[in-house]
Amino acid sequence: MRNAPTFTPSIPWLNARRALLATLVIGSSIAGCLAMAQVVSNLALGWQITMLTLFGLTFSWIALAFWGAICGFVICALRLDPLSLKRLTAERPTTSRLVSRTALVMPIYAEPPIPTIAGLEATCRSLLQQPTPQGDDTANVIRQHFEVFILSDTQDAAHAEEEAAHVAALQQRMAGQLAIHYRRRPNNHGRKAGNIADFCRRWGRRYDYMVVLDADSLMSGDTLLHMVHQMQRYPTVGLIQTVPIPVGQRTLFGRFTQLASALYSPMLAAGQSFWQGDAANYWGHNAIIRTRAFMAHAGLPTLSGKPPLGGELLSHDFVEAALLKRGGWQVLLDTSATAAMWRRNPHASASRNSFEAMPSNLLDFAKRDRRWLQGNLQHLRLLTGVGFHPISRLHFFFGAFAYLSSVLWLGLLLCTSLMVGYHAIDNAAEPLLPQALSLWLLSTTLGMLIAPKLLGLLLIFCQYPHAFGGRFKLVVSTLLEMVFAALIAPLMMAWHSLFIINVLIGRAIDWQTQHRGERSLSWRETWRHTGWMTLCGVLWAGTMVLFSPSAFGWLTPAWLGLVAATPLVKYSSSGTWGGVISHRFGLLHTPSISLKPVLLQDFANLMARSPQILTQTPSAMLVMPPAELLGEMPCQLLKPAKAPHEPPAPRAKEPH
Numbered sequence: 001m002r003n004a005p006t007f008t009p010s011i012p013w014l015n016a017r018r019a020l021l022a023t024l025v026i027g028s029s030i031a032g033c034l035a036m037a038q039v040v041s042n043l044a045l046g047w048q049i050t051m052l053t054l055f056g057l058t059f060s061w062i063a064l065a066f067w068g069a070i071c072g073f074v075i076c077a078l079r080l081d082p083l084s085l086k087r088l089t090a091e092r093p094t095t096s097r098l099v100s101r102t103a104l105v106m107p108i109y110a111e112p113p114i115p116t117i118a119g120l121e122a123t124c125r126s127l128l129q130q131p132t133p134q135g136d137d138t139a140n141v142i143r144q145h146f147e148v149f150i151l152s153d154t155q156d157a158a159h160a161e162e163e164a165a166h167v168a169a170l171q172q173r174m175a176g177q178l179a180i181h182y183r184r185r186p187n188n189h190g191r192k193a194g195n196i197a198d199f200c201r202r203w204g205r206r207y208d209y210m211v212v213l214d215a216d217s218l219m220s221g222d223t224l225l226h227m228v229h230q231m232q233r234y235p236t237v238g239l240i241q242t243v244p245i246p247v248g249q250r251t252l253f254g255r256f257t258q259l260a261s262a263l264y265s266p267m268l269a270a271g272q273s274f275w276q277g278d279a280a281n282y283w284g285h286n287a288i289i290r291t292r293a294f295m296a297h298a299g300l301p302t303l304s305g306k307p308p309l310g311g312e313l314l315s316h317d318f319v320e321a322a323l324l325k326r327g328g329w330q331v332l333l334d335t336s337a338t339a340a341m342w343r344r345n346p347h348a349s350a351s352r353n354s355f356e357a358m359p360s361n362l363l364d365f366a367k368r369d370r371r372w373l374q375g376n377l378q379h380l381r382l383l384t385g386v387g388f389h390p391i392s393r394l395h396f397f398f399g400a401f402a403y404l405s406s407v408l409w410l411g412l413l414l415c416t417s418l419m420v421g422y423h424a425i426d427n428a429a430e431p432l433l434p435q436a437l438s439l440w441l442l443s444t445t446l447g448m449l450i451a452p453k454l455l456g457l458l459l460i461f462c463q464y465p466h467a468f469g470g471r472f473k474l475v476v477s478t479l480l481e482m483v484f485a486a487l488i489a490p491l492m493m494a495w496h497s498l499f500i501i502n503v504l505i506g507r508a509i510d511w512q513t514q515h516r517g518e519r520s521l522s523w524r525e526t527w528r529h530t531g532w533m534t535l536c537g538v539l540w541a542g543t544m545v546l547f548s549p550s551a552f553g554w555l556t557p558a559w560l561g562l563v564a565a566t567p568l569v570k571y572s573s574s575g576t577w578g579g580v581i582s583h584r585f586g587l588l589h590t591p592s593i594s595l596k597p598v599l600l601q602d603f604a605n606l607m608a609r610s611p612q613i614l615t616q617t618p619s620a621m622l623v624m625p626p627a628e629l630l631g632e633m634p635c636q637l638l639k640p641a642k643a644p645h646e647p648p649a650p651r652a653k654e655p656h
Contacts, residue, residue: 008236009332010084014277018391021067021275028063028448029056035441047419054412061405062448064398069452072271076459082273082335098132098145100208102228102288107195109153109188111215113166115357118606119218121170124148124178126599127221139177145228149203149625151195152184160184168621181625192284193300193316197633204291205631214285216357217244220599223337223352227288230334237278238293238329239321242337242354243269244286247592247600250579251360251518253572255588256484258358259477262468262590264456269335278330279391282321286354290329294320294633297327301635303381307508308374315375318399319382322392323636353599355592360518361573362488363529366495370509373403373499385638406496413558417544420551442554453482469589477587487568490561494533521573523566530565537562 033056040051072082079088106120132141150167154160167182174180183199190197196212204210209231211224219242227240243265246258273280298320303310313319321331337352359365379396382388388396457478461471468474541559544552561568571577581587592600 007234009234009278009330010086011277012085017275017277021071024067025060025063028067029060032056032059032063032441032444035437039435039438039441043419047415051412051415054408054415058405058408058412059445061401062445066448066451068271068275069268069455070271071274072267072269073455073459075270075274076267082270083277083332096229096232098141098225098228098232100145100228100232101206102146102209102211102224103199103203103207103291104146104148104211104213104224105151105196105199106149106213106215106217107151107153107192107199108163108215109192109195110156110159111154111163113163114611115607116215117166117170118603118609119216120148120150120213121173121606122599122603123213123217123219123221123224124174124180125602126219127224128177130221130225143176143178146224147179147181147207147626149181149183149199151199152182153188153191153195154184155188164622168623171623172621179626180623182622183625190300190312191314193313193320197299200291200295200633201631202628203626204295204633205629206626207291209288210291210294211288212285214356217286218247218353218355218599218603219286220351220353220597223354224288226336226352227334231288231290234330236330237332238290238297238324238327239282239287239331240334241280241282241287241321241332242334244283244354244356245337245592246358247355247590248357249360249518250575250582251520251573252575252578252581253362253365254358254360254518255578255582256481256572257365258590258592259468259481259588260485262592263460263478263481264452266335267456267459268452269333273333273335276333276391278332279325279389280321280331280333281395282317282324282331284317286356292631293324293327293329295631296633297329297636298323299633299635301638303378303638306506308503308506309378309381311508313375313378315372315379315399318376318379318395322382322385322388322395325389325392326387351598353597355600361521362491362569363521363525363573364519366492366529369403369492369496370499373496374503374509376400376403377500377503382638403496403500406493407500409493410497413555417540417551417555421543421547450482453478453485464591467589467591467594469586469594473586473589477589480581480587484572486557487561487564488572490537490558491530491533491565491568494536494562518575519573520575521570523570526566526570526573530569533562533565537565 033052036052036055036059037048040048043051075082080086081088104120104123106116108116127146128139128142130138130142132138152160152163154163164182164184167180171180171182183202185195185198188194199210209228211219211227213219223242227242230240231237245265246254246261249255249258300313300316300319302312305311325331337354359368376399380400382396383393385393457475460468460474465471465474468477537559540555541552541563544555544559578588582589582593591597
């Protein structure tokens with residue numbers, strides 16, 4: 001670069017970090033398994049092996065989350081950058097000029113046009129409001145170095161006509177400030193990944209970088225410019241992923257989820273970045289990508305076999321990050337937007353923002369998980385892929401195990417219940433209470449489960465309480481969130497187990513547009529999807545009362561959520577209950593509510609406009625996309641290519 005020196009990101013002692021984390025996780029797992037072996041030592045050999053296997057895998061997963069949270073806690077408490085381990089300080093405005101061209105690309109598929117376009121417009125206006133170095137004319141600089149592409153895969157003609165009218169109106173409003181382009185494909189081949197690949201082949205060579213946005217993404221101009229300058233500064237980096245924080249939901253479920261994300265995500269993201277280093281993951285949106293690196297190395301192949309485990313790769317983002325890393329490019333997790341929460345300046349996070357929306361109720365949340373589960377299980381087939389970095393293989397495994405762990409937990413609970421019932425029948429007496437070692441192991445496991453939440457609370461309590469309503473309301477809100485999380489955990493276990501069974505018997509699903517707006521559920525819909533959980537929970541609890549009242553008490557955290565599944569899902573989808581708790585009692589507040597970032601205020605103002613104003617420009621006024629600059633994006637090999645059969649070469653004669 002002519003205007004600024006180029007560097008490689010500083011990530012000291014990366015191998016030592018990974019070795020430390022592996023030692024802590026493996027050591028904890030061995031200790032837990034040894035204790036469990038003593039607990040089940042009086043059981044038959046088959047039961048011992050089954051219980052140890054289920055417990056060992058589950059406990060190792062808990063240990064990984066626990067020690068990752070510990071790493072993040074230390075990083076945030078000391079206010080260190082998780083990559084360089086340098087002390088975080090107030091960032092000075094960059095003095096380097098933009099010397100690159102960046103495309104903001106938003107792939108959409110039958111999305112609601114008003115919030116989609118309003119979010120994109122808020123992002124664009126935030127970008128146009130950013131100061132540029134050395135007194136340059138901001139509007140001119142942004143116009144020269146940024147363009148926007150709305151990449152539509154909408155197939156319904158009426159919906160597409162409405163969508164195009166909204167885009168045409170946006171083009172008129174942004175005329176002379178920022179180029180807005182619209183392209184609609186006549187098909188949906190390859191889904192989102194195919195949509196992005198089509199853009200890359202047609203226009204990718206025009207741009208140095210592309211920022212991928214979802215239909216519900218909101219990113220501040222400060223964040224966008226920061227990412228572009230980081231890419232200019234570090235030419236070895238192929239992708240930078242930000243940490244998007246959910247905002248905008250008013251239902252009780254939405255407020256609980258937003259609180260949990262705001263509380264724990266900064267710490268957990270710092271812990272992940274600490275050990276992932278330059279082999280981080282990609283979450284599909286709110287990220288910047290070096291376009292030519294992506295085109296050269298991230299073309300997705302099709303898996304052999306039929307869906308659900310074959311065919312098109314659904315969770316494409318994990319694979320694209322792994323392919324970039326395999327191609328020699330660094331993949332980073334940028335925590336600067338969330339790290340601003342830990343700085344002493346209470347308003348530091350008001351300008352550097354990365355937001356997203358989320359499902360407003362548990363049913364839509366579970367349906368989204370169903371799609372992700374099918375895609376992540378496909379990743380198990382890539383564990384032996386050629387040339388992948390070991391950390392990329394871990395991403396594949398962890399992504400699948402996040403759902404498989406539900407089956408293990410369910411198996412552990414069922415085995416425990418069966419043993420309790422067998423003991424009661426065999427001895428015709430009430431089973432003894434758990435021994436001291438059993439109590440210690442249970443307490444340790446529960447403590448490791450809730451420790452990340454308590455550590456996140458401690459950080460906020462000491463450093464940033466006012467953004468969550470003050471210390472007292474922060475503690476009460478966190479306790480409520482912990483209770484809610486404990487209640488819905490058995491529901492997610494049941495759903496995930498059912499989804500995995502469906503995948504294993506060959507039932508694939510279509511990857512359709514998710515519900516992004518608020519949606520309150522009816523009793524009928526709720527019972528249709530959760531009634532079987534409530535009935536199973538009642539049957540399970542009743543059986544435990546009959547055979548072992550003590551086991552009934554110890555297993556309360558598991559069966560209670562199932563028994564309460566229907567009312568829990570129904571009432572948590574209510575915006576009324578969310579409003580009462582938030583507005584009347586001042587609980588479940590997050591920085592997006594307390595600090596009122598300008599980006600979210602602008603988005604709310606844009607959403608409040610009259611629909612007639614938004615569509616007063618006919619779709620026929622659409623501005624044509626720019627001239628194409630065609631390029632290739634070849635499909636990558638995931639397995640070693642089979643060499644063609646050739647006859648063996650003749651052996652050379654040995655000299656006499």
